[in-house]
Amino acid sequence: MDSLLTALPTALDRLRTVVGSIPSTRKVTRHWDVGDTLAHVASIAAMDVALLAGRPLDPLVPGLDELVAGSTVDQVKDVNVKVLAHLRERDPAVLLGRLTEDLDELLRMARGADPRTVFPWLGGADLPLDGLLAHLLNEINVHGWDIATAAGRPWHLPAADAAAFFDVFFTGLVASGYGKLLDHDGPPHPGKVVVTFRGSAVRPFTLVLERGRVHLTEVVERPDVRLTYDPVTLDLMLFGRVSRVRAALTGKVRVGGRRPWLLPPFLRTVRLPS
Template sequence: MAAVSEERWRAARTALAAQTDRFADLVRDAPPDAMATADWSVADTLAHVHSLAWYYVCLVDREHPPLPVPGLSAQLPGTTVDTVADFNDVLLRHLTEREPQPLLDRLRADVKQLLAICEGRRPDETVPWLGGARVPLAGLCAHLVNELLIHGHDVARATGRPWPVPGADAALFLELFLAGVVRHGYGRLIDGGAPPSERRVVVEFRSAYAPPVRFLLHRGRVSFADPDARPDARIDHDPGTLNLMMFGRVSRARAVLTGRVRVSGRRPWLLPAFLRKFRTPS
């Protein structure tokens, strides 16, 4: 897969600024005690999103005040998609502020600082992340965009507000973050899932908002497939629906029945094994 262009790098930063403003406007008008998920109130959700923005500024600016979480650096390398919920719980136990306005002010300030630092740096410059993964700066911004979109969906659903998920911004998660950690190394991030197999599974993701991405699962590892490799399964998708499905907000059945996620190819029955490995927290 080609390196991140300056145009896509600019798109990621623009999307992060826009979705931060949009999320802040949504949360400002929401009751803080309303339950956004089974476990988190709107205020908890805001605290979680802010904790990520704070952490990401720390990754790009070593002089930034660290999160007040004892032993955090020791916990990060062992965190995987299956244990990230525990990591989030640790953060929220130590970050006790739940008043919306101070949290919104800090979220905006941290995102502004993150964007200012990224302005003069390369999109493929990497930082250490959960599970020993290496995330390029473009992927870091794309991941935070996705967090704003997913958790904005949670808050909007809890408060009866509309929350369209723009396809162009949602597409950045697969194009820049997921593809980015595959390119630069995902460490232990997706350990577990499907057991290693000699069978090669090639899956192609296609949308109207980004170039196709073709992945290979072989012997328990995910990499980019050769350009001439025939896909076993193709996923034509609306990026917003795909992301909501991957994070457990929309069922696979609903995503398929609405036509927003369409599966085709010569051996589509191999797709579940791929998705058991190439997965996100849900």
Template sequence: MAATASAEQWRTARTALADQTDRFVGLVRATDPATMCTAHWSVVDTLAHVASLAWYYACLVDREHPPLPVPGLSEQLPGVTVDTVADFNDVLLRHLPERDPGPLLDRLQADVKRLLVVCEGRRPDETVPWLGGARVPLAGLCAHLVNELLIHGHDVARAAGRPWPIPGRDAALFLELFLVGVTRHGYGRLIDGGAPPSERPILVEFRSAYAAPVRFRLQYGRVSVVEPDAEPDARPDARIDHDPATLNLMMFGRVSRARAVLSGKVRISGRRPWLLPAFLRKFRTPS
């Protein structure tokens, strides 16, 4: 199996996690915690969600870390899919009743620090169990948490009327390290459902200014990564040239597909671009 992350990518992911944690903490400190930033979550609810993920990830890399106070958590995790992750998040929040921003911010910073300290001496391709029976490499775990900070920072900033620029290099880590990593190492039942199995393959290529091109194939209901040196002459059915921040906001339902395309920040081409919707019905994220 090809390496999921180089030493440089591994450093970039950890640096991005430290930087975006600091940005998110500063934004939340400057915002009224009662402000609603989604239909159901206030700023402090959003903070509690992000803090719960950092706590969970610290537990994944450090078995001695105090566990989340959620009864039967380990039994619930294998059954979670992208379509039920919202319900899982609700379960976490019900068992984490703290809504004072101070302790939650302290918790978030301490758990991110612990995660980074432990990862310092570990390989980026070392995997840990994740939702839906997936296996996520440590580089992908850090990249996923970076994306959570960026997406939810966007929610908080929009509600507060504050700027929240999303660095393209940091945003690119979600596709480059998390989605590629979890696909290579096994996504379990994480994206069960979606498009019905088909014998006809769909080859989709993602390109940005911040990362090497990435190709995925959907066939027989399974998504796989097409390694860089494999099938060099194969033409993608669909090619997505994108600004990583816009792509991520689109994938998580913060920007509509129409708006992303009309802005020119997500451009679709290829020999059979009409196959892309079928691919995206399978290769999807919670929105």
């Protein structure tokens, strides 16, 4: 966990640098400008502080506790809409100040704590402390990438930061219990799909999708699907920032295995908000 405690303030410094003098109204994504994007990241840090302190989320945004507990991945956008509608501040300097204060508090509480301590999270999931930190690190990096791209500025996403999203956050979430987070409409995929992930700078891991539920298992050498990947590219691809075609053409995400055609139905369950 020490690497996360170092990577988080470093990522925030990168974010602070790239925001610089960019107007808060500069469009960053289809729906958000710079101010909206920073408000979103700051709200996540504020929620994380509340979770670690054992405080309810409703004082931040009325009704947030119930909304967060009942949300699936596909409903995260509804959570974001409610939070951003309530938190009206859009001044980048103010938001970066709040983010800095909350990150300092978060790191203070995390130092010396057991990284495997679990906290209630989205969709009734249980997320370990180190996974919570890795998730916030990824939010800073992905949305920093958004802002930098919109402004025509470079953004450095370290491979170790992206690797932590898979090696710490995602595997920790699945192992601890993800609740209803990955629930979706429609019948589950019939049969069993075994997918082994092999990324540079990431420990290999295997996920099994069976009867609509996903669990970790021992690494399988001959899985249905083998996903070999560069962590930065796969991270940005899963969040919709890099197309699957581009990821494949660059060779930074490669699909193999005995039955590679089972990857699409697997990804209909194991998905991320984009």
